[in-house]
Amino acid sequence: MAPSGPAPHVVVIGGGIAGLAAADRLLTAGARVTLLEATDRLGGKLRTGAIEGAPVDLGAESMLARRPEAVALARSVGLAERLQPPATTSASIWSRGELRAMPKGHVMGVPGDASALAGLLSVEGVARIGRERDLDPVAVGDDVSVGEYVARRLGHEVVDRLVEPLLGGVYAGDAYRISMRAAVPQLYEALRTHGSLLDAVRAIQSKAAEHPRTDAVFTGIDGGVGRLPGAVADAVRARGGDIRTTTPVLDLTRTADNWAVRTDRETITADGVVMANPAWSASVLLARESPAASASLAEIEYASMALVTMAFRRAAVTDLPGMPAGSGFLVPPVDGRTIKAATFSTRKWGWVDQSAPDLFVLRTSIGRYGEEDQLQREDAELAGASLRDLGAAVGLTERPVATEVTRWTGGLPQYPVGHPARVARIREAVAKLPALRLCGAYDDGVGIPACIASAQRAADEIMATPTLARGTDRDAGE
Incomplete structure (x- = not known):
């Protein structure tokens, strides 16, 4: 048996869900972990709060349940019994002053049949979709903008009225800039073998129909998904992980044998x-050790947004004749409204409904890429703009x-055309540095499961570094 040695010490920079997931994975692999978070709170864009006694999320509010990483992590830290799917998943689109049910039979807004968008689009817009197979095939190449490609094949109305609000809800971005390869990879791959966009969508739908699923697409956590970071942090601390908040990292230097991580203390x-x-x-921290990675990281842009959470007397909302069924509505930016979406939290999440039976809680989201000026407005202005739009939409x-206004400045990384190639360049450059890896929302998806997967991959690659692997082998007595 080899003599035992100290466990390898890994520093995690950043206390969002990615950093916490990385710390959890590293501890499982036998490392000693120190996590450093610059701000006074953990969780990043996951944050819970309360409005008039009702627990609410003030950041991301749900996670994809059909990817395993987030659900598995929640279960491992004791939240299995709190996982709850939305009470309703139906939604509407507020387009041209009318609320219409969200069309079915599409892939991120791209239809497989023109009839699916009848009523939402003009007669000519629907007819344009039907002529798509008459067009010459257009290759997607290494990457292509979702908006530009779909508009070229089906017309701008499809993009402006459906694709844009759906993608905007995920990325707070511009569909005409967003990478298809990064944001809708299944469509990108289908188009590599289908000359028709409609045929590509139908191929995706046919494949899904071969293996139908009845489980929920998304899930939340009783009390809010913002509970997840705290539960992971508790689990990390319970296994000896050292978590330090208000501890910004000021410099990162590679020495002969290890890394020197300088904080303000x-x-x-x-x-x-x-x-x-x-x-x-x-980018700033890697400027000296990897100029190539630093330069590519600096190119990644972020969008800012605000959430306006409001509680109303329940009767004042539910009795409105213009109030649509379902969990809320999306808003096409082409209509010039301030809000980009409204979520009816009381209807969507059972714990909100049960905790405040006399109230109706909803939230609006404001701000997309290029609309940073929206966040310069006072809280009262943002709330007022939300109320005006809600009044026009449902008669409220x-x-x-x-009212609670939450601002997420630089909250969502953008995925423009070429983003996958940029990420590949970053990974290639960073791979040349011993025992250092990156992870997070800019890496391979902005959703919670994608961030966790990114973190776990980074942790696994770190622990596979020969010098660190030997340390854990010694600890295991191998």
Whole structure:
């Protein structure tokens, strides 16, 4: 039996869900972990709060349940009994001043049949879809903009009225800039073998029909998905992980044998480093050790947004004749409204409904890529703009009994055409650095499961570094 040695020490930079997931994975692999978070709270864009006693999410509110990473992590940290799917998944689109049920039979807004969008589009817009197979095939190449490709094949109305609000809800971005390869990879792959966009969508739908699923697409957590970071942090601490908030990393230097991580208080020696901080922050820290990775990271842009959470007397909302069924509605930016979506939290989440039976809680989202000026407005202005749009959409004239405005400055990384290639360049450059990896929302998806997967991959690659792997082998007595 080989003599035992100290466990390898890995520093995780960033205390969002990616950093916490990385810390959890590293501890499982036998590392000693120190997590450093610059702000005074953990969780990044996952954050819970309360409005008039009702628990609500003030950031991301759901996670994809059909990817395993987030659900598995939640279960492993004791939240299995709190996982709950939405009470309703139906939604509407507020287009040209009318609320219409969300069409079915599409892939991120791209239809497989023109009839699916009848009523939402003009007669000519629907007819344009039907002529798509008459067009010459257009190759997607290495990458292509979702909006530009779909508009070329089906017309701008499809993009402006359906694709844009759906993609905007995920990325707070511009569909005419967003990479198809990154944002809708299944459509990108289908188009590599189908000359018709409609045929590509139908191929995706046919494949899904061969293996129908009845489980929920999304899930939440009783009390809010913002509970997940705290539960992971508790689990990390329980296994000896050292978590430090209000501890910004100021410098990162490779020495002969390890990494020197300088904070505003001390310099920490680490055998490995996982960087789970935003791209712009990682860029600054890597400027000396990897100029190539730093330069590519600096190119990644972010969108800012605000959430306006409001509580109303329940009767004042549910009795409105213009109130649509379902969990809320999306808003096409082409219509010039302030809000891009409204979520009826009381209807969508059972715990919100049950915790405040006399209230109706909803939230609006404001801000897309290029609309940073929206966040310069006062809270009262953002709330007022939301109320005006809600009044126009559903006839709501009641004043809320409580309002909470949450701003996410630089909250969502953008995925423009070429983003997958940029990420590949970053990974290639970083791979040349011993025992250092990156992860986060800019890496391979903005959703919670994608962030966790990115973090777990980074942790696994760090622990596979020969010098660190030997350390864990010694600890295991191998």
